[in-house]
Amino acid sequence: MSFTRTLRLVGGAVVAGALLFGAAPPASADQIRDDQWPLKAFNAESVWKVSTGKGVTVAVLDDAVNGDHPDLKGNVLPGTDVENGGSADQESRDDHGTSMASIIAAHGHGAGNSEGVKGLAPDAKILPVALPVEADDVPEPNSDNLAEALKYAVDQGASVINMSFGWSVLTEEEKQALSYATKKNVLLVVATGNEGVGHLDELTSFPGVVAVGAVDRAGQVWDESNYGPQVMLTAPGTLIRTAAASKPYRLANGTSDSAAYVSGAAALLRSKFPDLTAGQIANRLVKTAGLPPGQTGMKLPDPHYGYGFIRPLRALTNDIPAGSKNGPLKIPETEPAPAAGGASAPGAPGTGGDQASEHQDSGLGTFVIVGIAAGVLGVLAVIVAVVVRQKKNERNGPPPGGSGGFGSPGGPGFVPQQQPGPYQHPAPYQQPGPYQQPGPYPHSGAYHPQQGAPGTFPSAPPVQPPGQ
Template identity: 35%
Template structure:
């Protein structure tokens, strides 16, 4: 085969947006949100490409809801009601009592004002159980508004007195003023109500709570982007068209514009929809596909290299072809070496046939899941799937200023690309391998490995991850077998409870009272939730002076495991036996405890019975003493 070059592969876009844009004209109420009233209809040419399978698919019955953003709640007047004037009326119209009581009426003691309640974000230290968190908040009088378990964070309403109490609690890591209430955390984009995928991936938990301070660029290798769309204002950076040398800011097909909105539509701007990359994420349009949604390897390779050389943090390629190309692989290897995270759609043929570039080494191949985390029937699956993301009925931007719903792995790929960009914007020092690892290890379990790879992406958990391992997707044949599979996320195993009871030395008979010198058995049963590494716990024995005398350690405890710890106790009084997490018994780590009483042993004297007659000498007799234990001293 040396010296022979096969015909250039043409990549077809995973949708024909002509259908989407024609049907999109039915969405007049939504389109009016961002359209120029004088604009002419979308200049999308009719479909002429050989493949007629649309991706994304336009759904005409899902017009986004009208603007239902609530008016801001009125700010309460912080001025307290004035103290009632108790000065006597200078001209009272009441006849004075002829015999007035000269003893002044005592002024009632003023009840301390706890102060107004305000919203706060309370973050607990690692290892504080959910139950302990709730108990601490309840004790401080907090009104819980929202829990963010991934970050051990609670949005609460409480008074200054309650905040003062929490400030001294060792289990509380940080207290922040909640500048955005839970009800206001939803952006003011009218179409947000239709964006089910955002809450599915934990976007709503991150938005308003995690504010990336850096910037990240997603190079969108596609059909171009309509830069005039109002919801993309400020969301684009300079790009290029490999096809005609322009800036890539026009889109004769519509596919690229749709994905640009999914990735980075302006958030909380009062129009349209919210982009997944809600802060610090912008799109670099790189046109490599023509108006018919197809493109040649040479143009795609040029686009990959151009994006890598022009600072792209993430490269998204929502197109596929079952033909493998070493040249395209070389371009992807180059982009990986430049630090880019590369994401691609697996395709919409409902097939397990590997497609490329999703199946290339270093590429996150993405399949399409629905609102139930099930694989969409049209989605491809197999060894080229590294992650899954929502891709069914996804709100997107249209050429000309409108909006529509799309379905396909193109949308899924865009969601993963935007999530990867948020991680880079949050921490620009992260390598592409660390970002890929965090995406994979924090994903939610969904479907099978063949369907979703490491699972369905979870944006909120990925942003909270501190993992430093680096992972590069292995790719499918001819170089890899898929994976590596390092996900999905499994909640860390934790001790939810340890029951403990005191028993006789046989460790069977339950007892609470013991005699001096008895051997006491502490019987414990562990309840463990989650998976991963199994936890450890301690059993501590405290004497009547609250001094820890014995400590028993139990490692790698499985759910339902039982343990018997025995000790001989020689100090009179009340002992405490307690079970605690391995970190000790303070700061919410106490799991359970029981008390026992140690008393003096009973002394028994037994004497033999001797007889004697009058005048006999005192007879000798035998006596047996029992009940002494371990050097106990007989009292008088």
């Protein structure tokens, strides 16, 4: 998959050399901050004049977070490790959780916090919820801790939950936990994955979640971003500079980063519009998302872009009706629990409730009596028929030379059968080809770290995209 799409222009004007989403502010003296091209693309300085995410808690379900990192210190709550117990804010080895936290809520350091990494919602709080991790420092798929992690995050007051990982199969308990979060008005953000395939896993496809793909700084869909009809939004996901736990900073690609940027944007909106539901927050992100030029007639959501790439400043400042409670989110279906013994619970859909049960009980005797009478008459008819046949056979006797026994040719009740011809084999079964697994999917945001010192990553080609 390769897209050469640029972005829809604001007011129809093209500014030569402009970055994706908007013009860049003046360069900072700090190279790490300069490396954060999404902040320049989002025109973050203008965003922060409207909202900084203050008062919002974002749960990061991931590996643990280094809460002592100078760019995060003070913004990370203790959290919990759902497998081993204890807090989840003292990580020093695995980087992924710290990276996601820094995209969302890092505040930088130094004079005026002008140095280091800064998150999109620098005044939001991070609630780290540590899941078991694999060798490459990303959460282990299907580790049976997801339900516990979700419930903990909701009960601790998180209004946004970031899940930058893959989860191929959901248990019933996990589905119930996801539904619990949506009922509690929590926005669930999930990364689509990094294999470039048109196949999304169960977590990404679950009703009520915001599935996020990746675009690069030129506005093109990243060719390793998984896609499908469930994709709702896209966000920056290439050459992303973040804080880390095992070292000060790292540079990487992944839809993990894209999901974290959407979670950061959601934190900005939840701070600015505290009375909006999770669905209405998603609605503002969808209604202000950008689309490629010349594709205004595109059927939405597009499998690759969803409704488009996020534009946080527009989402914060545009006049957008709140809309329905659920917005673009699909709500998980709930099924009534069966009563003991497999019977439907009283009052459950389809049973008619207690009143219907009473009516069924009151009519039961009549049906039983009618049934018994019909059965008796049927038995009497059979007896009469057998007696008459037997008397007739006794008068006529068997044919000459025949045995006349039951089961013998010519005997009572025997019906000659047509001997079937040779068995005709059906057409040979066409075995379908082997199922093509869409590649290993241990984690939606598996990183591809870039080598070299900070600031040495390749520059993007000149582009002509839109403003905020």
